[in-house]
Amino acid sequence: MNICYKRIIYGALLLALFALILTPGIVPGTDAGFAMAADEVQVADIAADATVADAIATDATVAPAYPPAPKLTAADYPTIKGINSRIVVWIVAQLHLWFAAFVLAVPIFVFIIECIGMKTRDQRYDNMAHEFIKVSITAYSLTAILGGLLVFSLVLFYPDVFRYMSTIFKESMFAYALLFFAESAVLYIYYYGWDWLQGGNKKWVHLTLGLLLNAVGTMLMFQANAWVTFTMSPAAVDAAGVFNGDVWAAIHNFLWNPINIHRVVANVAYGGSVVGAYAAFKFLSAPNKEARAHYDWVGYNANFIAICALLPLPFAGYYLTAEIYAYSQQMGITLMGGVFAWLFIIQAVLIGTLFLSANYYLWCGMGRSDGANRYYPYLKYLAIVIVGAFLVWFTPHTLVLTNGELKSLGGPYHEYLGKFGIMPAKNTAVNIMILFTALSFVFYRRCNKISTVSWAPAGNAAVVALFVAGIINILILGVYYGYFTNTVYKVAASIPQVLTTLVIIVTALTLDSFMYKGAKEVAPLHWGRVSNRSQYALFLLAVAFTWLMGLMGYIRSGIRQHWHVSGIFRDASVDAYTPDLSFAANTVSVATILFMAMVIFVFWLAALSTRKTDASKYWMGQKS
Amino acid sequence: MKNFLQVVTFSLLVIASFAAYASFGIPRIKPAPPPVEEKLDLGAMTMDQFIAVGEKVFNGKGTCTLCHNSMGRAPMLDKVVSISDSRMKDARYKGEATSIVEYIRESMVKPSAFVVAGFGKAGSNDSESPMPDVSGGGIGMSEAEVLAVIAYLQDLGGVEVTVEIPTDVPEESSDDEEGDGEARAPYESAEAIIEELTCGMCHMIGEEEGEMGPDLRTIGALRDKDYLRRAIIDPNAEIAEGFDADMMPDTLGDDLSAKEMEMLVDYLAGLK
Amino acid sequence: MSMTKKRLIPRLLQFALVIAGVYFGFVLLFDVILGALIPKSLLSMYMFFVIAGTFMVFTCTEESAREMVDPIKALVEDPSKKIVRNIVYAVLPLLAGAYIFTSLQLSFEAPVELRSIHPAPPASLKAYGKRFDLATLENPYRKLEKSDPEKFKKLVFEGGEVYIKNCQYCHGDRLDGKGPYADGLNPTPLNFQDVGTIAQLQESYVFWRIATGGPGLPKEAAPWISAMPVWEDFLSEDEIWKVILYLYDYTGMRPRSWKHE
Structure with a gap:
């Protein structure tokens, strides 16, 4: 009887949640499926109209009339004395984005970790997942506060922009607001119900809640992405900005999906790096050996998540860039060849920093087992290749030359280094860098074990052959197709390169897991036996990631140049000019510091809940 | 606490080094400012701003005050709005306007529709106006600018402004990325220059018989090229006897290219 | 340990x-x-x-x-x-x-000047008294490469003549940027044989750069020290398109294009 009663409650709960999520979905233009259905209905309607009676007004007269994009003057932008509205909106939006990325990413890997815990029945995973979600709870309310602040700043400083956007996206914005109820409800139940929903069917319910949380979160982000990409690649509007009423087309604009993919992957990598920094700090200030071991292990897992998402990230980035080019050559060249060209050198340096520090963390981590001695001699070769690939990667297309060098070289093009400046070289380099990072990971996995399967030598030979063949393939694709064919093939060659890399990584790791199934442990893995230096690599990862995201936010917004909505809604404010890189870097730095301060506050809050002060003497009727 | 400070210091150093690299490690390029938009932001304009635009066009680009001034070359326009009605009823009126706005508009683009007595072209018995079409060639006012000038004239005349601010006028010379303004085709001949700059309004030259400035039909016999060039670029440097200073616009030197200037000077010097 | x-x-x-x-x-x-x-x-x-x-x-x-x-x-x-x-x-x-x-220490070396070699093009370009939309502009002769190779060959040849009469003094008879006058120029003329130059660009971009030359460079590419003349004043529209054909034909490069061949 009791069990039955509970099941009914769970079922009702789940149904209610589904209903919550689907309600906004019914509003046109919030969900792919529904909107497409709506489209079909509309098409059918029009067809029916046409056949039944031509005289019936077409949908042009039925459709609500939308205003064109306003043409503003500097006077239309309210100002508050002593406050630069652009910088306010910039920093608030960036902070909101960082927190949102973190808050959306954490449930993704909390869900995965919970699954792993369920599968392995290792409670450490469950505890870790619980701890992660605890950190993200406080961050969640900060995200909402910053989101509110962002809307206020937009309404205050850019009222016409906000009005224009909200006339087009009114349904989607309303749905977005409603969806927050679902997000909050699921998140709180997921977190507060963690200890309640344990074991058996209850665990399954909890896991379902985790899945729901991610579904709602992703939906939220996709909607916000639609507004952003609309300003870059407006759709469903004419040249004057008059909206044709097709909300789904406005949402599903040219850059929507590329940004969606890029952001989901980047969020996971970012969330992993922030949680890694949290674990690193806990590790450094751990009071005892057990805590050190625990946080070493947590930090390792967080870093693992970050690296897993980091590996495909450059490809998502290339896809986005290619789509920007395809959308508008002018936007593409503004992005890559104009003022922002140097930004990509900074980006390359930062991504290199990410890869180097992630590798360094793995190498240091090998010291957890004495068995790693067998692999140390190889590390220098890994380092040579990774650093070498990285050098190719950030060699700029336009070299900074002194006049003497210019004369000596006979022009701004370097006969040899110039070849590193273009995309095929960089694609090749990044693929190799990723492959060798994966190799670092393979070494790390093997450091405390020795394979006992009979086919181990053959397996090793296969892995080596796989890597060698793959690298040769990548080089041929990069060098032959990249330099000796035309653009279509140049760009197209990057796809098999990526596929090669992914195939190698997946196959090598699968093979490896079979080879080391039941492997003999040569030396135990001592969690906690890792240098403090390696923890700083985790901090570097988190800080570099945060800063890099800020910088890329600047360029994503910057390539619109002096437009609120690219090409149709001009920015007439005094701040319509594009700020230079140095200014942007300083703004991003300030924002990063603000973000760090807030994150420290969030972490401190998470630790606060476990602190207790004994005040039994204070209260009446209690004896000490 | 020591750990905390170390970590914070480390992070700040990392951020500082990124910022320093972005500021000093790579060359600084100042992005070009947004292109200057010449077209009027009509959608976001109040009537007062629109009238201000009209005033600016009237005194500047429109070159209206060159003639419509106290020198008596053309009628004064401060009261034009209040007498438009009587003009439209006049027997000599050849236009089709039915309202004040239409009448003024017509008089700007088809000036000969009504010529005020005494202001017609010499010899035309006030049937033909010496005024050029403001929307064409040399002046090139846009539809919006014409309306802005009408709004200004209504305001000047102290009547209610009935012009509506247009919202969707076709834009000429739209977003010009180089921001070099409208580039006109170079003039082909000195005759074309004289025609386009309406020199004959004031000077006697060719078929034209203006009387405000010196007779140019035989100017080449009297003046050398240097004098002519200076007289075009800086008209007030030396005033011919019997004529007033400040009559001739001093912007011609800016409007003509060096080649065109020489073409014009050669032509004038050849008039003997 | x-x-x-x-x-x-x-x-x-x-x-x-x-x-x-x-x-x-x-x-x-x-x-x-x-x-x-x-x-x-x-x-x-x-x-x-x-x-x-x-x-x-x-x-x-x-x-x-x-x-x-x-x-x-x-x-x-x-x-x-x-x-x-x-x-x-x-x-x-x-x-x-x-x-x-x-x-x-102060030196006599002039400060480093950074020029953006491929500045972002404007959306449209004014030349020959009309306006070209750079996003859609194509070489009118490019299609002949497939449909009429004989005619195309002839056009390339004519482009070569235009090149030799006008361009080779700086850009060199081998299109490597080492023409007789190249030594006197700073920045030196572009080397079209380099994979980083015309091979990275669409023909519309090349047309823009030839037609408006150094003075037509956008502000971000300043300082305008390029000696490239405004070829619009010397060559016909047709001649520019033909010389572009020649540039790609001689160097064996393909213009940047999103079309499959």
Whole structure:
């Protein structure tokens, strides 16, 4: 009887949640499926109209009339004395984005970790997942506060922009607001119900809640992405900005999906790096050996998540860039060849920093087992290749030359280094860098074990052959197709390169897991036996990631140049000019510091809940 | 606490080094400012701003005050709005306007529709106006600018402004990325220059018989090229006897290219 | 952990040797063997990451890290190394001072000017009294390559004539940017044989650059020190399109295009 009663409650709960999520979905233009259905209905309607009676007004007269994009003057932008509205909106939006990325990413890997815990029945995973979600709870309310602040700043400083956007996206914005109820409800139940929903069917319910949380979160982000990409690649509007009423087309604009993919992957990598920094700090200030071991292990897992998402990230980035080019050559060249060209050198340096520090963390981590001695001699070769690939990667297309060098070289093009400046070289380099990072990971996995399967030598030979063949393939694709064919093939060659890399990584790791199934442990893995230096690599990862995201936010917004909505809604404010890189870097730095301060506050809050002060003497009727 | 400070210091150093690299490690390029938009932001304009635009066009680009001034070359326009009605009823009126706005508009683009007595072209018995079409060639006012000038004239005349601010006028010379303004085709001949700059309004030259400035039909016999060039670029440097200073616009030197200037000077010097 | 064996070369010295070796390796490779010097700005960035990478390898195990740090610690703390310490303490500030002194020295070299070689094009371009939309502009003759190869060949030949009469003085008869006048120009004329030039661009872009020349460069590409003339004044629209055909034909490059062949 009791069990039955509970099941009914769970079922009702789940149904209610589904209903919550689907309600906004019914509003046109919030969900792919529904909107497409709506489209079909509309098409059918029009067809029916046409056949039944031509005289019936077409949908042009039925459709609500939308205003064109306003043409503003500097006077239309309210100002508050002593406050630069652009910088306010910039920093608030960036902070909101960082927190949102973190808050959306954490449930993704909390869900995965919970699954792993369920599968392995290792409670450490469950505890870790619980701890992660605890950190993200406080961050969640900060995200909402910053989101509110962002809307206020937009309404205050850019009222016409906000009005224009909200006339087009009114349904989607309303749905977005409603969806927050679902997000909050699921998140709180997921977190507060963690200890309640344990074991058996209850665990399954909890896991379902985790899945729901991610579904709602992703939906939220996709909607916000639609507004952003609309300003870059407006759709469903004419040249004057008059909206044709097709909300789904406005949402599903040219850059929507590329940004969606890029952001989901980047969020996971970012969330992993922030949680890694949290674990690193806990590790450094751990009071005892057990805590050190625990946080070493947590930090390792967080870093693992970050690296897993980091590996495909450059490809998502290339896809986005290619789509920007395809959308508008002018936007593409503004992005890559104009003022922002140097930004990509900074980006390359930062991504290199990410890869180097992630590798360094793995190498240091090998010291957890004495068995790693067998692999140390190889590390220098890994380092040579990774650093070498990285050098190719950030060699700029336009070299900074002194006049003497210019004369000596006979022009701004370097006969040899110039070849590193273009995309095929960089694609090749990044693929190799990723492959060798994966190799670092393979070494790390093997450091405390020795394979006992009979086919181990053959397996090793296969892995080596796989890597060698793959690298040769990548080089041929990069060098032959990249330099000796035309653009279509140049760009197209990057796809098999990526596929090669992914195939190698997946196959090598699968093979490896079979080879080391039941492997003999040569030396135990001592969690906690890792240098403090390696923890700083985790901090570097988190800080570099945060800063890099800020910088890329600047360029994503910057390539619109002096437009609120690219090409149709001009920015007439005094701040319509594009700020230079140095200014942007300083703004991003300030924002990063603000973000760090807030994150420290969030972490401190998470630790606060476990602190207790004994005040039994204070209260009446209690004896000490 | 020591750990905390170390970590914070480390992070700040990392951020500082990124910022320093972005500021000093790579060359600084100042992005070009947004292109200057010449077209009027009509959608976001109040009537007062629109009238201000009209005033600016009237005194500047429109070159209206060159003639419509106290020198008596053309009628004064401060009261034009209040007498438009009587003009439209006049027997000599050849236009089709039915309202004040239409009448003024017509008089700007088809000036000969009504010529005020005494202001017609010499010899035309006030049937033909010496005024050029403001929307064409040399002046090139846009539809919006014409309306802005009408709004200004209504305001000047102290009547209610009935012009509506247009919202969707076709834009000429739209977003010009180089921001070099409208580039006109170079003039082909000195005759074309004289025609386009309406020199004959004031000077006697060719078929034209203006009387405000010196007779140019035989100017080449009297003046050398240097004098002519200076007289075009800086008209007030030396005033011919019997004529007033400040009559001739001093912007011609800016409007003509060096080649065109020489073409014009050669032509004038050849008039003997 | 305790198997610190005596090394032939101390770890710290190894570290220094590796870095010096890479540095001189770069200089040797580019300046001497390849004969195309490596720019200082790039070399310093390269070296920064080489040092970072070397540091990573040398400090990733505890003992190696200790071996790196110990000599430095000893230098600072060990009483028996007093003389060496004093020398180092005296020399280091002097070196730093000398570095700063030399880097603050005024030189007669003109400041580095950075030019954006492929500045972002405008959305449209005014030439020949009309407006070209750069996003959709195509070479009208390009399609003949497939449909009428004979005619195309003839057009390429005519383009070659235009090139030899007008362009080769600077860009060279082999299109390598080494024409007879090239030495007198700074920036030097573009080398069309380089994969980084016309092969990266659409034909509309090349048309824009030829038609409006140096003076037509957008502001971000300033300073306008390019000597490229405004060819709109000298060549017909037709001739520019033909010369573009020739540029690609001679160098064997393909214009950037999103169409499949």
